[in-house]
Amino acid sequence: MELLLSAIDVLARWDVLLALTVGSVGGVLIGAIPGVGPAVAIAILLPATFSMDPIVGLTVLLGIYGSSMYGGAIPAILINTPGTAVNALTTYDGYPMTARGEARRALSLAYSASFFGGILSIICLILFAPVLAKIAPLFGSREIFLAALLGIILVVIVHRGRTLIAAALVGFGIFINTIGLEPVKYSKRFTFDQAFLSSGVNLIVVVLGLFAISQAFYLLQSDDEKIRLTKLRGGLFQGLRELARHPRVATVSGSFGVLMGMIPGVGEFTAQFLGYTYAQRTSKRPEDFGRGSSEGLIASETANNAVPAAAMVPLLALGIPGEALTAMMLSVFYVHNVVPGPQLFQNQMDFVVALYIALLILNVMVLVFLLFATNHIIKLIKIPNRFLGVCILTLSFVGVYSLRNSMSDCVIAAVFGLIGFVLKRLSLPVIPIILGMVLGNIMEVKLRAGMARVKTPFDFIDRPVAMILFLLIIMVVILHIRRVIADRKELKEAKWSNKHASTNFGIHLSRRRDYLSTERGKVVRAKHLTSFRQSTDKSSQQ
Amino acid sequence: MTDKSVEERRFPAPLRGQLLFAVIFFVLSLFLLSQIGDQTKWVKKTSFAAQPRFWPMVGILLMTICTGLHLWKLPRRRINIADWREAKKWFAVIEFGIWFFVYVVTVPIIGYLFATLIFMPSLSYRMGYRTRTPLLWSVAFGFGTVVLFKSFLSVKIPGGLIYEYLPSALRSFFILNF
Numbered sequence: 171m172e173l174l175l176s177a178i179d180v181l182a183r184w185d186v187l188l189a190l191t192v193g194s195v196g197g198v199l200i201g202a203i204p205g206v207g208p209a210v211a212i213a214i215l216l217p218a219t220f221s222m223d224p225i226v227g228l229t230v231l232l233g234i235y236g237s238s239m240y241g242g243a244i245p246a247i248l249i250n251t252p253g254t255a256v257n258a259l260t261t262y263d264g265y266p267m268t269a270r271g272e273a274r275r276a277l278s279l280a281y282s283a284s285f286f287g288g289i290l291s292i293i294c295l296i297l298f299a300p301v302l303a304k305i306a307p308l309f310g311s312r313e314i315f316l317a318a319l320l321g322i323i324l325v326v327i328v329h330r331g332r333t334l335i336a337a338a339l340v341g342f343g344i345f346i347n348t349i350g351l352e353p354v355k356y357s358k359r360f361t362f363d364q365a366f367l368s369s370g371v372n373l374i375v376v377v378l379g380l381f382a383i384s385q386a387f388y389l390l391q392s393d394d395e396k397i398r399l400t401k402l403r404g405g406l407f408q409g410l411r412e413l414a415r416h417p418r419v420a421t422v423s424g425s426f427g428v429l430m431g432m433i434p435g436v437g438e439f440t441a442q443f444l445g446y447t448y449a450q451r452t453s454k455r456p457e458d459f460g461r462g463s464s465e466g467l468i469a470s471e472t473a474n475n476a477v478p479a480a481a482m483v484p485l486l487a488l489g490i491p492g493e494a495l496t497a498m499m500l501s502v503f504y505v506h507n508v509v510p511g512p513q514l515f516q517n518q519m520d521f522v523v524a525l526y527i528a529l530l531i532l533n534v535m536v537l538v539f540l541l542f543a544t545n546h547i548i549k550l551i552k553i554p555n556r557f558l559g560v561c562i563l564t565l566s567f568v569g570v571y572s573l574r575n576s577m578s579d580c581v582i583a584a585v586f587g588l589i590g591f592v593l594k595r596l597s598l599p600v601i602p603i604i605l606g607m608v609l610g611n612i613m614e615v616k617l618r619a620g621m622a623r624v625k626t627p628f629d630f631i632d633r634p635v636a637m638i639l640f641l642l643i644i645m646v647v648i649l650h651i652r653r654v655i656a657d658r659k660e661l662k663e664a665k666w667s668n669k670h671a672s673t674n675f676g677i678h679l680s681r682r683r684d685y686l687s688t689e690r691g692k693v694v695r696a697k698h699l700t701s702f703r704q705s706t707d708k709s710s711q712q
Numbered sequence: 713m714t715d716k717s718v719e720e721r722r723f724p725a726p727l728r729g730q731l732l733f734a735v736i737f738f739v740l741s742l743f744l745l746s747q748i749g750d751q752t753k754w755v756k757k758t759s760f761a762a763q764p765r766f767w768p769m770v771g772i773l774l775m776t777i778c779t780g781l782h783l784w785k786l787p788r789r790r791i792n793i794a795d796w797r798e799a800k801k802w803f804a805v806i807e808f809g810i811w812f813f814v815y816v817v818t819v820p821i822i823g824y825l826f827a828t829l830i831f832m833p834s835l836s837y838r839m840g841y842r843t844r845t846p847l848l849w850s851v852a853f854g855f856g857t858v859v860l861f862k863s864f865l866s867v868k869i870p871g872g873l874i875y876e877y878l879p880s881a882l883r884s885f886f887i888l889n890f
Contacts, residue, residue: 360752559808
C-alpha cells in the first residue's frame with residue numbers, strides 16, 4: 171500500500187498528467203493513420219523527450235506505445251489496412267464484419283478487447299512486481315549476457331523462412347554497434363580514419379533512419395489510394411457487453427500477450443498467433459474465423475494489447491529490451507542516467523509501479539476518448555500516402571538533427587533510410603538490426619564483466635539462473651533445428667510429388683478431363699462423336 | 713498455374729531483388745572481413761572476450777556466414793529482369809534522399825522556419841499535390857511542426873545565418889523560437 175501511494179505521488183504532477191493525455195491521444199491518432207505507426211512516432215519524438223524528466227518523457231512514449239494499437243484497429247476494421255503492423259490479424263475478422271455492415275460492432279469489440287488485454291496485463295504485472303523484485307537481483311553479468319543471447323536467438327528464429335538473413339542482420343547490428351572508440355582499451359574500430367565515425371553510430375540515428383525515413387521513402391514512392399469510409403452510426407458501448415460473453419477467449423489470449431511480451435524478442439505477433447489459434451480450436455464455430463468472427467477479433471486484439479505492459483518487464487528488471495520500441499525507450503533511461511536493471515527494481519520500485527499505474531490510467535483515457543471521438547478520428551485515414559511521406563520526412567529531420575546538430579548524422583540516417591526501404595520492399599525484417607545493436611552492446615559489456623570471474627567454461631553457468639537460461643537456449647536451438655529438419659522434409663516431399671513422372675501424367679489427365687468438361691470441350695466432343703457415328707453408319711451401309 | 717519451383721512458391725517474401733540484395737550484403741561482409749586486421753586491434757595480455765576485435769569479428773562473421781548460406785539457399789540464383797526493375801526502384805528513392813539532404817543543408821543558413829516553409833510545399837508540389845488546398849495544408853503542417861518542436865518543446869536546432877541580419881529585438885526572438 172505504501173508502495174502504491176508513493177507511486178501515485180510520483181505521478182501526481184501536472185506535467186505527467188499532460189504527458190499522459192498527449193501520449194494517449196497522440197498514440198491513438200498515430201495508430202489510426204496507416205503508414206505511421208508507433209515506431210516512427212517514438213523515433214521522431216525521442217530527442218524531444220531528452221529534455222523532460224524521465225517519468226514525463228517515458229509517459230509520453232509509453233502512451234504512444236500503449237495506445238497506438240487501439241488506433242491501429244480502426245483502419246484495420248474499416249478499410250482492411252492495419253494502422254500498425256500488429257493489427258494485421260485484426261483485419262481477418264474486423265473487415266469482414268464491416269463488409270456485412272457491422273463496422274460499429276467490430277470497432278466497439280476491438281476497443282473493449284484491447285482495453286481488457288491492457289488492464290489484464292497491468293494487473294498481472296503489478297501483482298507480479300514483488301516477485302520480480304526478488305528474482306531480478308539473481309541476475310548478474312553472466313545471467314544478463316545469457317538472457318540477451320536468448321533474446322537474440324529468439325529474434326532470429328521467429329522469422330520463419332528468413333532466419334538466415336535475420337541472423338545476418340543481427341550480425342550487422344552487432345557490427346554497427348562496435349564502430350567507433352572501444353570503451354575499455356580506447357582503440358578505434360572500423361572508423362576508416364574518419365572523424366565522424368570516431369564517436370560511433372548513434373542508435374537513435376539508426377532507428378530514425380530504419381523506421382521513420384525509410385517509411386517516408388516508402389510512402390513517397392507509393393501511390394495514393396482512394397478510400398471509401400463507412401459512416402458509423404450509434405454508440406460504441408455494446409462491445410463491452412459482447413466481450414463479457416467470451417471471458418475464456420479474452421483471458422487466455424490476454425495471458426498469451428503477457429507471457430509473450432515478457433520474453434525478449436517474441437512480442438505481439440506470436441502472442442496474437444497463439445491467442446487466435448487457441449480461440450479457433452476451442453470455438454463452437456471455427457469456420458467463422460477469418461469471416462468476421464467476434465471471438466477471432468477478441469483474441470487478436472486482447473493478445474496484442476497485453477504486450478506493451480509486459481514488454482516493460484525485461485526492460486525494467488534486466489535492462490534488456492525485447493523489441494524495437496522498448497529498445498528506443500532504453501535510450502531515454504540512459505540519457506537521464508537511470509540504469510534499468512535489477513538495481514532499479516530494488517531501489518526505485520515506486521518508479522516502476524508508477525509506470526504501470528500510468529499505463530492503467532492511459533488505457534482508461536484511451537477507451538473513453540475512442541468511445542466519443544471515433545467518428546472524427548476515422549477522417550485521418552483519408553490522408554494521402556505521399557503527403558504523409560512528405561510530413562514524415564519533415565518530422566524525421568527534427569529527430570535526427572536535434573540530437574547533435576550534426577550533418578553527418580543526417581547523412582547516416584538517410585543511408586539507413588535507404589537500407590530500411592530496401593528491406594521493406596523485400597519484406598525482410600528491420601528489428602534484428604536494432605536488437606543486434608542494443609543487445610550486442612549489452613552482451614559486450616556483460617561478457618567482459620562476467621568472464622573476469624570465470625576460470626573454466628562451466629563456471630559461466632554454475633549459478634541456477636544462468637543454468638536455466640543456458641538450458642533454455644539449448645532447448646530453443648534444438649527445437650529450431652527440429653523444425654528446420656521437418657520443413658526440409660516437407661519441402662522434399664512436395665518437390666517429389668510435383669516432379670514425379672506419374673504425377674505429371676496424372677496432371678495431364680486431369681487437365682484433359684477439365685478441358686473436356688468445359689462447354690467448348692463438350693461441343694468439340696459432340697462433333698467428334700457425330701463424325702464417328704457417321705463413319706460407322708457408312709461402314710454399316712457398305 | 714505458374715512455372716515457379718516449389719522453393720520459389722514457399723519463399724516467405726517477394727523474390728524480386730532478393731538475390732541482388734544478398735549479393736551486395738555478402739560483398740559488404742567480405743569487404744569488412746578483409747579489413748578486420750586493419751581496422752581493429754589485438755591487445756596483448758587481454759582475454760579473448762575482452763579483445764577489441766572480438767565483437768566486430770562476431771558481427772562480421774555472423775553477417776558473412778549467414779548471408780553466404782542465405783545466398784546458397786535462395787530459391788533462384790540467377791538475376792533476371794524483375795531484379796533489375798526492383799533495383800531501379802531502390803535507386804529512384806535516392807531522389808528523396810537528396811531532397812532531405814538539401815533541407816538539412818538549408819536549415820542552418822535560412823533558418824528552420826523558412827527552410828520548412830519552403831521544403832514542405834515544394835516536395836508536396838513535386839509529389840503531385842498542385843492545387844491550392846494541399847499546398848496550404850503543407851504550409852500549415854510545416855509551420856505547426858516548427859512551432860511545436862522549436863517554440864514549445866525547445867529542441868536543439870540552431871538559428872539560421874540570415875537571422876543575423878534581423879533587427880536585434882527580432883533576432884533573439886527568431887533564434888529562440890524559429
